[in-house]
Amino acid sequence: MAILPIRRAGDPVLREKARRVRTIDSSIHKLIEDMWETMYDAPGVGLAAPQIGVSLRVVVIEVPDHERVALINPEIVKRSGERHVDEGCLSVPGFRGEIIRSVKVLAKGIDPKTGKEIRIRAENDLMAEALEHEIDHVNGILYIDYLPTPDALMPLRDAPEVGS
Numbered sequence: 001m002a003i004l005p006i007r008r009a010g011d012p013v014l015r016e017k018a019r020r021v022r023t024i025d026s027s028i029h030k031l032i033e034d035m036w037e038t039m040y041d042a043p044g045v046g047l048a049a050p051q052i053g054v055s056l057r058v059v060v061i062e063v064p065d066h067e068r069v070a071l072i073n074p075e076i077v078k079r080s081g082e083r084h085v086d087e088g089c090l091s092v093p094g095f096r097g098e099i100i101r102s103v104k105v106l107a108k109g110i111d112p113k114t115g116k117e118i119r120i121r122a123e124n125d126l127m128a129e130a131l132e133h134e135i136d137h138v139n140g141i142l143y144i145d146y147l148p149t150p151d152a153l154m155p156l157r158d159a160p161e162v163g164s
């Protein structure tokens with residue numbers, strides 16, 4: 001396992017549409033271990049493989065009130081509603097911004113432990129936000145893309161950083 005450097009906005013790997021994982025082999029298990037370790041070290045509540053420079057569709061999330069989850073080839077199945085959230089990202093350190101996310105999110109992906117598809121439902125919480133945020137990452141999207149203007153990006157002052 002290894003703690004890897006987190007790529008920052010401006011790095012082209014964060015703007016690629018990441019490739020689908022075809023086989024869950026030992027390299028994928030190692031990638032996920034490195035992602036957990038890097039996420040905990042940051043610390044953050046989620047991480048997508050492109051953030052450590054690997055352009056594959058793999059995400060990990062750990063937030064309160066939900067079991068931690070790693071998803072391979074994750075997708076949003078359904079989403080509804082709108083709410084304002086104050087969001088941050090480990091790839092945009094030191095900043096936050098208010099954007100609109102969904103209220104209800106249903107996502108699916110392959111569980112690396114079983115190789116089977118799992119579905120995750122979340123509503124009006126950090127899991128709902130993180131699912132959209134991390135799945136955006138594997139599509140080359142950053143939350144700052146949703147800001148109405150570049151100066152809507154706010155510096156983090158005393159508030160603890162919650163990034164993913």
Ligand code: NI
Binds near residue numbers: 091
């Ligand atoms: Ni992020």
